[in-house]
Each structure stands twice: as structure tokens, then as C-alpha cells.
Amino acid sequence: MVDGTEIASLDDVPELGSYLFTAEDMFTNEEEVILVRCDDDPGVEAWVNNCPHESQRFDRGDGAAMRDGEIICPKHGSLFDSCTGECDNGEAAGTTLPTVEIVVDSGTVYLTDDDYTYLHEGPIDSDEGPGSTSHLSF
Template identity: 60%
Template sequence: MGVKSRLAAVEAIPENGSLLFTVREEDGRKEEVVLVRGDDCVEAWKNFCQHETDQRLDRGFGAAMRDGEIICPKHGSMFDACTGHCDNGKAAGSTLVAVDVTVEDGDVYLVDDDCRYLYDGGIDDDDAPGTSSHLTF
């Protein structure tokens, strides 16, 4: 099992939005992840649509959500926040890429063996005040 990193308190996740953080993939790439609350779930998904994978779900202001579904900002396909599955629009039949998290005592932890936590915010935010990561490759 990989490193377990605390991401946020469950209560800090907006009900109709998301929290964004950046991870380091096994191959060294950075990847953005959205943390969401659905109906009776807390889940994390890679921050890109399955219709066009260069389309981010959260473009820096939190992902748009309605009725427990994440709405792609480009063509409006909606993904179930708990399962990641989409049954509508251009992304119909696809599922978001999951990142493993767990909830303990009201806090959310990243427990994914394939990536590790780098910092809060998007990939471009690593120079933001309050972050300490200035790694370059």
C-alpha cells in the first residue's frame, strides 16, 4: 500500500462543487484530481472528461455539479459523482478514471497505490502561496 495522505475534511468539499488537487503519477507525470461528494459517497476522479480527454471537469473554479452528478463544461455530459459513470450526451457509456480515497473520522485520505499527493490546486498552481512544492523535471 502506498502513502496515505490527508486531503481534506469531508465538510470542506462543496456540496455542488469539488476540491482540486495535484498528484504525481507513477510515470512521473502530474495529474489533476477532483474530490467530490455525491449521494452518500466521497470520491476522487482524474480531472478530465472521457469524451475529450484534454477537457478538464474543473477548470479552476470547482467542477459544476447538480443532483449528485458532475457536469462536463464542454458538451454537458453528466457523470455520477459516486460511480463516475455517464449515460448521456457525447460521453455516454464512459466512466471517469477513479483515484482511491478513504474517509476516516470525517477526513478524506488519498490511498491510491498508483499516485501520490503533491499539493492542493491544479497543476499550474504549484507556485501559489502556501504550497511548498517547487519540483521541476
């Protein structure tokens, strides 16, 4: 028995592209996370859905662009290894994607990262209004 929250079936993670879900971090901030296929065991990895260079979303709702086992940043074209999250080219060279811990058991992907709580499939709900807690007025 896996100690985690079920995210999706492994079959739901496309060979090219990504499976997008929303989780809450330990500070109650909503984060988008992507599952992508990887040649290394367990066959899938989870990454925060942002390029660390300029906070660009990889998956904007229709899957992350991928080529030859790498996630492509839509802004500058930097390539991130889908298994390690490392980038060695372009504007994001030298950065690594923030990992989210998962486990695959009997064809099901589970969120096991103590720093995240699964909320729902898909992107952050955008109809909640601004996320700012500022009380400044102009």
C-alpha cells in the same frame, strides 16, 4: 490509523462543486484530481479531473459544475454520476471516469491509491513551462 496521505477535511469538499488537488501518477505525470460529494458511503469520491471524451477539465479552478448528483462536462454537457463515474448520455455516453482511491476517516479524506502520490492542493502549477520532452525543432 489510515495508510495514506491526508488530502483535506471532509468539510472542505463543497456540497456542490469540487475540491481540486494535484497528484503524481506512477509515471511521474502530474494529474489533477477532484473530490466530489456522493450520497454513497463514505460521502465523497475522487476522480481524475478530465472528461474521458475529449480531455476537458471539469474543475478549472472554481469547482466542477454539478447538478442532481452528477458532474457536468463543460464542453458537451455529458453528465457523470458523482458516485460511480458513469456517463449514460451525450458525447461521453458509455464512458466512466478514472477513479482515484481514497478513504475517509474521522472527517479527513486520505489518498490511498498506490498509483498516485499527493503533491498539493489546487491545479497543476502552470508556471513550469511546456510539459513536452520532445527535442524536435522547426
